[in-house]
């Protein structure tokens with residue numbers, strides 16, 4: 001049997017055992033195992049793989065300036081908190097601190113760590129490979145950093161480059177009308193972006209001790225539109241042209257209430273996604289079928 005078939009069978013078996021193991025845990029009153037990868041013992045890791053139905057979330061952050069008032073690791077702290085809260089509601093393993101991504105546009109700001117494109121690609125692929133070697137066959141990418149958006153989508157596309165015995169699922173939140181209405185009612189600023197009202201509000205929930213709200217107006221987060229009239233062009237320099245302070249919006253208007261709505265909405269959607277991914281039997285099966293077809297020699301006419 002091929003490795004990917006074995007992996008699929010193991011996941012399906014784990015799927016069947018899943019409900020049973022939860023019931024067993026409740027009956028025995030057994031200690032709940034941590035969701036954080038780095039907090040698991042080696043024997044508990046084996047149980048965690050089973051409990052999660054071979055599912056691990058990689059909360060992806062970055063180290064970059066977040067206006068003059070938020071910590072460099074804002075996206076990392078935020079993504080991890082979201083993933084940990086969600087995984088505690090629907091069990092999945094949460095990968096350790098991961099702050100390797102696309103952030104060239106902030107190289108002119110203090111503290112930014114901008115690894116090369118080759119390194120961030122290889123590191124993510126090898127992280128997935130290592131997870132798979134350890135029995136994880138369903139990998140959820142949860143990107144908390146806007147600068148990663150194109151990178152993580154292309155990374156998912158490129159998983160079809162060659163046969164793999166695991167599937168990579170990218171978290172793609174949808175708009176929730178109830179949450180959107182609450183956000184609208186609570187929002188004080190119109191233009192909001194990097195380190196602005198939303199993101200600062202979320203940090204007021206996740207790590208309020210690190211928010212320097214009194215500094216939030218010490219730099220401008222206004223769009224400076226320095227590329228002028230280039231309406232139909234995309235350039236790497238677009239962000240710097242608009243927001244040279246690496247700050248978009250006004251974080252001084254943040255509130256904890258808004259942060260709670262934003263964070264809870266992300267957590268709810270991630271819980272739903274984890275549940276769907278754990279139950280999913282199609283992705284790995286279709287990947288295998290796809291490569292069986294792609295690798296079949298072409299029939300040539302005689």
Ligand SMILES: [Zn+2]
Nearest residue numbers: 074075195199
């Ligand atoms: Zn951010």
